[in-house]
Amino acid sequence: MEIPKTYDKNREAQIYERWEKSGYFRADARSEKTPYTVMIPPPNITDKLHMGHALNNTIQDIMVRFKRMNGYEALWVPGTDHAAISTEVVVMKELAKQGITKETLGREGFLEKLWEWNEIYGGKIISQLKTLGSSCDWDRQRFTMDDGLSDAVLEAFVRLYEEGKIYRGERLVNWCIKCGTSISDAEVEHEDRQGHLYYFKYPVAGTSDFIPFATSRPETMLGDTAIAVSPKDERYAHLIGKTAIIPVADNREIPIIADHYVEPEFGTGAVKITPAHDPNDFEVGLRHKLPCINILNGDGTVNENGGKLCGMPREAAREKVIEAMTALGLYIKTDTITHAVGAHDRCDTIVEPLVRLQWFVKMDELAKPAIEALESGRLKFNRERFAKVYMNWLNNIRDWCISRQLWWGHRIPAYYCDCGHVMVQKTAPAACEKCGAASLAQDNDVLDTWFSSALWPFSTLGWPEKTPELEKFYPTDILVTAQDIIFFWVVRMVFMGEKFMGKTPFTHVLINGIVRDEQGRKMSKTLKNGIDPLEIIEEFGADVLRLMLVSGNAIDSDTRFFRERLEPARNFLNKLWNATRFVMMNLEGLGYRDCKIASLDGFGVEDRWILSRCASLTAEVTEKLETHEIGLAVQKIVDFIWDELCDWYVEMAKPRLYGRESEDSRRTAQITLCNVLNTAFKLLHPFCPFITEDLYLALGSTLGGASDGGELGETIMRSAWPAVSAELIDPSAEKAIERVKEAVRGIRAVRTEKQVPPSQKIAVVIVPADSQAKELFTSTKAALALLSGAGEVSVHEPSAAAPTGAVSVVASGATIYLPLDSLVDSEKERARLTKEKKRLEQEIERIDAKLGNEGFVAKAPQAIIEAEREKRGNFAAMLVKVEEELRGV
């Protein structure tokens, strides 16, 4: 049988295609099995997927595949997000290259372009997810703007409106002058920037007095409607109630008021109040019933309220105001300060607070069940600190501005009549229900993209229809996402889920870290440091990428992407490939059609050892996956396969496989290898789905195409997860093999020290510590010989005398003699044994100190104390042997 020496990664595509064709990814709403549901965080159709998506989707796939093999009706719903503003910006940029603007195309024409874009990028994303191996149920693929989800959005909007939880009002919103739309608080990024703090003074009407103040935005003087001072501030007490004059605004007079918002220590202790352009001032304005003068247009230019400055951009207007005030002798000074300014997260333009008529979701009542969900434990985060982030946001939540002055998105279902009546309903009304007029205008705005994603866990299952899917698969089990969208998305899904479904949309939130570049920077388009997952998959295969992404990192911490980190992953898969290849080459004459083990009769101690280790591994990996400790789970699998299985057991089995021992022993080695490999394939399958499928099927067909209820049958992904077989766990076999390993390591070390080449087979004499050890070394003689490069191994009686002219190695179960004749140098032997003696004495001393400590003996757990005593006994016995040897040298 010809099997290539390395795994062919190009087979991944075929394997995926077969899975898809066979319907293995489908979940059935009518199944009797317990559901396990995961909703993909729908990637934005702005671009193809990046490395962060690769990690995020790998984690989801691991959980889904794990649960599917565990007998759950596992459903992973895939889909994409229209990403309102982000996509609109990207498409506008593309169109600009052709000299087209959205205005020239008109609303209809522009939306057509966006749907075309969606065809291309939505498709790319889906094909990337498939390349990665994602086992999504593609029959259920959704898009946030498809008909069903759009209907859900309308339904949610109308219901919230009817309950008074959505309202329209003039509020101060974050306005992006570049995008020409309002944005939510969450979309504003604060950063410290250098700026100026300008000091001016206004004359106080009817007096010769002036009131000084500081501002970082002088142009807003045009919209000032008061000057506020602290009620406790004696300096200005006499001015309260008087009016100040704004010379640059046609000498408009504004009241001087007292408000606790003012900090007397900052600036001059007096603050100009511009309710239309500052959130604090807006609040002050409400308290004092001040007028609100909006001085800016949506594009950032000064409007008609700015008088002579009308039409001027905000920066230019600022200069003009400063000039004018200086000319009037009302300028005092300028300080340089660093202060936090808000910028739009999509375009980095400084956000302008503006009063606008917008739609809002009233958050106070909606937030309560979301807070309660976490407090009651219905909702859990993988790390406590993420729960804190979630809580902090909810406890300080403000109303959510949901209207956006864009075209790409769900258009707000509000219809306006000239008579002033407003109708909010799912379908356009034929006429005004109040005055009967037929000419109605729909609201021009669309909804914040997160409004539709907030409904994702149930809108994807058919809500508001009562579908069997919704009944079966909601609520979902786990949400895997990154920390940066806890407020944007996680919080909102929770309160919408609580609101419309009466249930928390998921029980576990698994926050994964960010994939950074090798310098630890975030991968971004501007830095051009992004790495395309497809390129990596092309070169190494999806299994290698997946393995690398989840290895060697805690799931919640950020990880750096190095190409060098791919190699260990590739090497490991190559190791597994070759180990399997080796086993398959040695299966001749087995005569079994599967690899089940009914009884351990006739199995060697090394067989029982590896089966025991494999059973422990199964238990550990299962437990780690249940608790979402993915990195720890995969590490255990890799260590087991490479170290215990390949480096020890396979080597130990060789003499038996090569037919140098009995036919029965060969068969038990074969069956053990098949059994352990089969388990290893399954445990590794969620992480590396392709290679494990290939090997599982190859091993199955070598055994004769066994078909016993799916085992080694048609696909690994629908096979049963290995059962945790407690009966296979055998501490005595594990202890025994540890003794053999210790002996082998001792011999190898001596060989290296004496520079005996591997080709030189040396004789080994073993004097076991007791009769049990004698039996052990007798039965593993051939394996030990192979592992230590020995020509002949003879096991003597426990009481046998030491051979002369030999190097001795004292191990736990035996003293081993290597008759190396000419190589033996008694000086060196004495030194070596003395060193060993010292080491043992130190160990014993350390344990004695511990056991001599009253506190330890009184308070430490019994098992810990016992283990220390046992170790001491072992060291003491070895010390006696070493001293004996020392006397003989």
Place this chain on the structure above:
RNA sequence: GGGCGCAUAGCUCAGCUGGGAGAGCGCCUGCCUUACAAGCAGGAUGUCGGAGGUUCAAGUCCUUCUGCGCCCACCA
């Protein structure tokens, strides 16, 4: 202003509920041993950031300091 994270071998990082410091890469030595040189065997390397504390026992828990990084926030 508030909150959080990180600091462990030359590098990148594991180390879950406290019980004798680990992996990969790199480095040194020797090997093409009939599965694998993408490999095998042997080896060197750490006051687990500093200082206190709790405990029989601290990389692990508490306090504090230092240095990086992140998030939230309306000081004009």
